[in-house]
Amino acid sequence: MDLKIYNTLTRNKEEFKTSEENLVKMYVCGPTVYNYISIGNARPIIVFDMVRNYLKYLGYRVIFVQNITDIEDKIINKAKQENVDFKVITDRYIKAFKEDIERLEIGSIDRIPLATEMIDEIIEIIQKIIANGYGYVSEGDVYFDVSEYKEYGKLSGQKISEMKNSEESSFNKESNIDFTLWKSAKEGEPSWESPWGYGRPGWHIECSAMSGKYLGFGFDIHGGGIDLIFPHHENEIAQSEAAFPDSGPFVRYWMHNGMIEVKDRKMSKSDGLKSEWILRNLLDRYSPNIIKFYMLSTHYRSPLEFSGQKIRESQKAMEKIVNTFRNLKFLIEKQQTGKEQEKGREEKIIEYEKTEKAIDDIRELLIPDFKKYMSDDFNSAGAIGVLFEAIKGINSIIQSKEFVFRKESLKKLSLFYEEAVRLFKIFGIDIEGELSRRQDQNKDDASALTKEQIEEFIRQRNEARNSKDYRKSDEIRDMLLKAGIILEDRKEGTVWKRQE
Template sequence: MGLHLYDTRRRRVRPFEPQRPGHVGVYVCGPTVQSAPHVGHLRTALPFDLLRRWLTHGGLDVTLVQNVTDIDDRIIVNADRDGTSVWELATRQTRAFDDAYRTVGILPPSIQPRATGHIPEMIALIGALVDGGYAYPGGGSVWFRVGRFADYGALSHQRPDAMLPSAETEPGKRDPRDFALWKAARPGEPSWTSPWGDGRPGWHLECSAMAGKYLGPSFDIHGGGLDLVFPHHENERAQTVCAADGGAGTGEMARYWMHVGLLTTGGTKMSKSLGNSVLVADALEAVRPQVLRYHLLSAHYRSTLEYSPEALAESTAAHDRVETFVRNALDILGGPGEAAALAADDGPPDAGAGRSHGAGGAEAPTPARVWADFAAALDDDLAVGRALAAIFGAVGQGNQVLSKAHSRALAGWAEVTRRMLAVFGLDPHEQWPSAGAELRSALDGVMQIVLDLRSAARSRHDYTEADAIRSRLAAAGLVVEDTSEGQRWHLA
């Protein structure tokens, strides 16, 4: 059916058609780097990483722009609290975010612009809005005139006349609904020169300027967290449309608006302001990065996802089941090259008929059918629940032939499983080789010695010793299985 995505602006799932054939432009609101990253930041970023991988898998060229907000009230406050400069704090935390994204396998953005590097573009955008009568200077700042944009509120589905005014009185502001494009300089804070006086950009302005520079006034997808719909994205859209078409509302900043649901803990939104956020560094002390990635991708991107020890334990067990199958299958098949060669004899996973007939004429699933189900799921607004069901279906089929002399069948299931995992960024062979590749090689050698000792004990009918070896290995987290092809081990 082709890719369909939910559009917040239109409140429905729509067929996705790139503005420019063969190319997709995506703008994702990145972090405000006032403090260390927490897992909520990863929850927002990961669905767009999955979308990017899926679009790329489909042969599209994706330009993903993710900004860094490196000047903001919160950065200024935190820098002052820490006794450091705004620039030092922003640089340090930008590196921390980059490290966190990289650790969980998020691909780096095609372009990563910083707000402070685009002040000229912001001033030019403000100038266009002032010249068009959609912004006005006042009190040393510049304000966007919300009442002049007839389509204001269309993204968040709110009526401007029903919006609650800000409780804060700000000099020069004519309408409580208006928002700052340019903030007047305050003593001791970073500032830049503009035609309206020294100051710094408003938060909403920066994304309009950077998205416009790198993707144009209209592009394919704008994304971010659900909490950004209003006021941030509503204001971005208003600025961009007014600057582009004179405020008529006939244009559109993004053709699709995508928003990721909240991450909760104990049923409450995870937030620094509420003091219940879990830092990425702390989360990675509890689980491996690929398990954290799996957990944060395991729910549909528009739904709320709970973060708790119990939920992490379930995700750990589920991920380990898939990882164990892939590694055991590749061990039996002699490695990924041999597995790919055997699977290729039967054609690629998406080729051929969907199902074969098993005993009694019942239809049996094939790798081709499972891949088709997986693709249909992701094409349906990234329905990860169904996509993961396809992965576990393949793992189940593969485990049925794991201990049998059906190497070609095993290769087919191993390859389609790895192909699906690659889209999720979770292939344990290619994307996570650091999960003990060198240690695994050394452990393989040690385990072979231990298994030889166990085999020798069984040969002399000393089953007490053989069982004792197996029990001691199990206590150390190493499971030994006796199969028709000999002993096999894996991590518990």
């Protein structure tokens, strides 16, 4: 199935075709580093990590660039509040950002350029814009003349005649809808030398310079949050195509993720960065796999509701998935030790074949159904649903009292395990890492199980033993042992104690 992507520019799903064969060049707008990143900032990071992973799964080579804005009004204001140089602020939060994406277990990003590293490139682009008649200088400031660029509004649908000023008003501008390319220096603010005097770049021009340097003109995918469509991405198109008018479209496909909402409104910086919104605080409570599962269980273009309850629901869903993988691993290890369940001779072959056919039926549909959803504009919600149903089906097979297996059955289960683990990695979800993490937590938190919880597990184990479901009985015993609980079966019943 051919990959289709919803292109914000055309407002349609389009068949994905790269500018160079088997190579995808992708740029995503990154954070402005004046605070810790929030769960809202994490959404495009997780979404476009998934996009990159799926493209690689399809066989593409991907060059992935995500910028950092390290010069901007918010940074300057934060530095003034703390009475420090702006570099103190940016160094602090760049370090924090890189720590956070490492903890989030995001795959490597090929380039993470800083805006302040691009001053020469920015000046060069502005000079081209002025030379081409799209920019003008006014008292040390440089502005983009929106009225000269006739296609302005093609991304956002904004009409010039209906537009209001998107920036701070200035008497230096010829029109209130013109936007800043270069800001003249103010006392006490960072500045760089330019043909128009000392100053600093406007926000929008920074991304044109960074994407252009590392990906060239007409690269394949430009991503970011839906809130960046206007004015940021609209302005990027205008200034880039004004600087290079004979080079064709600035970007082939524009992708935008939906906003994270809190009680029917978007998560806004104007509300202040609440403690529970900060990504690193969430990572102290939840594994990166749970956060990704929560994010990607909703289509990337849809709004996403944020609440503790929603993340806990994802945590419970992940627990079900991980428990099935734990059970599968337990069964597969029987194959490695050479143990085999034999319950008869030829008359049992039919039962083995029935089990194996059920496994094959699930495996046969898993990858095609997964790709059907993912190739339809990266529909992670549908693809996760396919995985969840497949895992539920496998769990029903291995939990059934009629379940019998031989080495061939376990080989098929092992293949399912490997395929499912590989597909989860496209979402950045590391199933085996989650298994190890939970095993370590069980060792560390043996005392976390209450007396009532332990006795409930013992009751379930006794029930399994009475119904001769010895596999389930053994699983409960092993699970409790991993949690530091030792069981001892006596005539009068089962007693337990905690490991010393």
